[in-house]
Amino acid sequence: MNDVTRIPAAAPTGCIGIVHLGLGAFHRAHQAVYLERYRQRSGDGAWGVCSANLRGGVALVDALRDAGCRYHVAEFADSDTATLREIGVVEQALFTGRDLAGEWGRDLAALLARMASPETRIVTLTVTEKGYFLSPAEGTLLRDDPLIAHDIGHPQAPRTAPGILVEALARRRSAGVPPFTVLCCDNMPNNGQRTRAVVVQLAACRDAGLAAWIEREVAFPCSMVDRIVPAMTAADFDRLAELGVEDPNAVVGEAFSQWVVEDDFPLGRPAWEAEGVEMVADVAPFETMKLRMLNGSHSLLAYLGALDDIETVFDAVSRDDLVALLRRYMLCEAAPTLAMPEGTDLAAYADSLLVRFANDSLRHRLQQIAMDGSQKLPQRWLHGALARLEAGEQVPCTALGMAAWIRYTAGSDLHGIAHAVDDPMAGTFRLLHEAHGEDVEGLVPAFFELDAVVPPALAEHAGFTAAVVAAYRCLTTLGLDAALAQLDSPT
Ligand code: NAI
Ligand code: CS2
Numbered sequence: 001m002n003d004v005t006r007i008p009a010a011a012p013t014g015c016i017g018i019v020h021l022g023l024g025a026f027h028r029a030h031q032a033v034y035l036e037r038y039r040q041r042s043g044d045g046a047w048g049v050c051s052a053n054l055r056g057g058v059a060l061v062d063a064l065r066d067a068g069c070r071y072h073v074a075e076f077a078d079s080d081t082a083t084l085r086e087i088g089v090v091e092q093a094l095f096t097g098r099d100l101a102g103e104w105g106r107d108l109a110a111l112l113a114r115m116a117s118p119e120t121r122i123v124t125l126t127v128t129e130k131g132y133f134l135s136p137a138e139g140t141l142l143r144d145d146p147l148i149a150h151d152i153g154h155p156q157a158p159r160t161a162p163g164i165l166v167e168a169l170a171r172r173r174s175a176g177v178p179p180f181t182v183l184c185c186d187n188m189p190n191n192g193q194r195t196r197a198v199v200v201q202l203a204a205c206r207d208a209g210l211a212a213w214i215e216r217e218v219a220f221p222c223s224m225v226d227r228i229v230p231a232m233t234a235a236d237f238d239r240l241a242e243l244g245v246e247d248p249n250a251v252v253g254e255a256f257s258q259w260v261v262e263d264d265f266p267l268g269r270p271a272w273e274a275e276g277v278e279m280v281a282d283v284a285p286f287e288t289m290k291l292r293m294l295n296g297s298h299s300l301l302a303y304l305g306a307l308d309d310i311e312t313v314f315d316a317v318s319r320d321d322l323v324a325l326l327r328r329y330m331l332c333e334a335a336p337t338l339a340m341p342e343g344t345d346l347a348a349y350a351d352s353l354l355v356r357f358a359n360d361s362l363r364h365r366l367q368q369i370a371m372d373g374s375q376k377l378p379q380r381w382l383h384g385a386l387a388r389l390e391a392g393e394q395v396p397c398t399a400l401g402m403a404a405w406i407r408y409t410a411g412s413d414l415h416g417i418a419h420a421v422d423d424p425m426a427g428t429f430r431l432l433h434e435a436h437g438e439d440v441e442g443l444v445p446a447f448f449e450l451d452a453v454v455p456p457a458l459a460e461h462a463g464f465t466a467a468v469v470a471a472y473r474c475l476t477t478l479g480l481d482a483a484l485a486q487l488d489s490p491t
Contacts, residue, residue: 009088013045
């Protein structure tokens with residue numbers, strides 16, 4: 001590696017203005033980087049972060065504490081150029097989930113006290129799509145989920161992100177402390193509004209007055225977040241060690257980073273715009289563009305590639321036929337559904353995504369992207385596909401993607417090699433595959449009846465169902481190459 005820039009962390013201030021829920025790789029390499037840069041440039045020490053894991057990740061919390069909450073982010077433009085940043089702005093790490101002994105809530109009291117404190121002005125979240133406990137297609141609270149049922153029964157000892165937000169807001173309301181702003185940074189459509197909806201619905205199970213207060217008083221701005229930050233591999237740690245960084249809490253990501261945020265922070269916020277954050281009145285066009293073009297392409301590669309033993313995004317876009325598929329999907333099936341501000345060049349955006357996917361310094365595993373398809377596909381593919389079909393157009397790339405996803409959820413690839421299906425609905429998928437086996441005409445409509453995932457109007461579209469059935473047959477009998485070739489010359 002020829003070109004490495006090293007940037008040490010700013011000194012901690014002990015002043016925590018932001019609480020974050022979901023101390024994963026993305027938070028460490030996106031939001032924390034913006035805040036670290038902001039602190040270094042402005043000298044404003046008010047926006048330190050207390051970051052908590054609510055489910056899994058206790059080892060990371062403890063390792064970060066052992067390291068004085070310092071860690072490194074390596075931003076790779078390509079395999080020859082990197083910036084190595086030390087991050088110190090995350091000043092406290094907490095864990096409230098179930099520990100290895102099966103006990104819940106180790107640091108819950110500390111987290112709730114922190115969130116109730118007037119010093120906390122913003123609460124941010126990256127708890128993955130499933131962490132909101134909502135029906136992915138409609139965005140309504142899953143009241144019957146056991147963890148949500150727990151939080152309804154024990155509101156003062158919450159286990160979920162919505163439950164923790166409700167309890168913290170209830171404490172602030174009782175103490176006469178104005179509410180913090182809730183900033184969702186997960187890949188969901190209208191992510192602020194969806195977060196508001198689940199929090200208000202959960203609060204209503206406890207106290208109608210509290211629910212009305214939250215609805216009236218709490219700001220839930222939407223945001224679009226973008227930086228490819230794959231889960232760390234042993235090879236990533238080795239690569240960092242070669243650069244002199246021995247850090248078990250380090251993360252690797254691409255150099256590109258984008259954050260578009262609705263400007264609604266009644267208690268104030270860092271002057272993020274100085275770091276390139278786009279503060280706008282309406283995030284929706286950017287969010288929809290990113291979800292359908294970038295994430296939609298990722299999911300296409302994930303299911304098609306994983307079925308044919310392709311390991312990473314880089315490996316997948318090394319194939320011309322998969323690049324052609326992405327181009328066609330983005331330009332013909334996703335872009336026409338977008339209502340962008342004047343001057344947005346979606347063809348240039350598609351090109352830039354293909355360049356990012358071809359970054360040879362990232363090992364972004366397709367199995368990671370394939371995780372939680374039930375939570376991701378409505379916003380990535382299905383709402384856009386419905387719009388195209390209603391406009392009288394075809395969506396062959398999406399149909400092939402749906403066929404691949406359904407086949408992927410069977411738990412093995414096209415060569416019979418087993419993989420884990422990591423999805424909250426994995427049990428339901430297994431039952432559907434057991435019930436229908438090789439009967440594709442039964443299997444595809446059965447998946448389409450999952451209305452938490454597939455919008456009913458799309459499920460009722462006979463032409464789309466037939467296209468998915470045909471693609472499924474082609475994929476499973478002839479293989480990936482033939483299924484891709486068939487797209488160009490349908491029989
Ligand atoms: P990760 O696997 O490193 O971390 C996942 C985080 O979510 C952990 O903090 C985990 O404790 C938490 N979590 C998982 N299920 C949960 C649940 N049911 N309740 C509460 N917390 C839960 O993943 P990473 O990379 O941090 O991504 C997290 C999310 O960030 C993604 O799902 C996506 O919405 C968003 N994001 C990620 C990007 C990336 O490239 N990694 C880029 C853009 C957005
Ligand atoms: C990916 C995203 O894991 C996934 O499903 O599509 O996390 C993707 O890497 C990011 O959204 C890029 O910003």
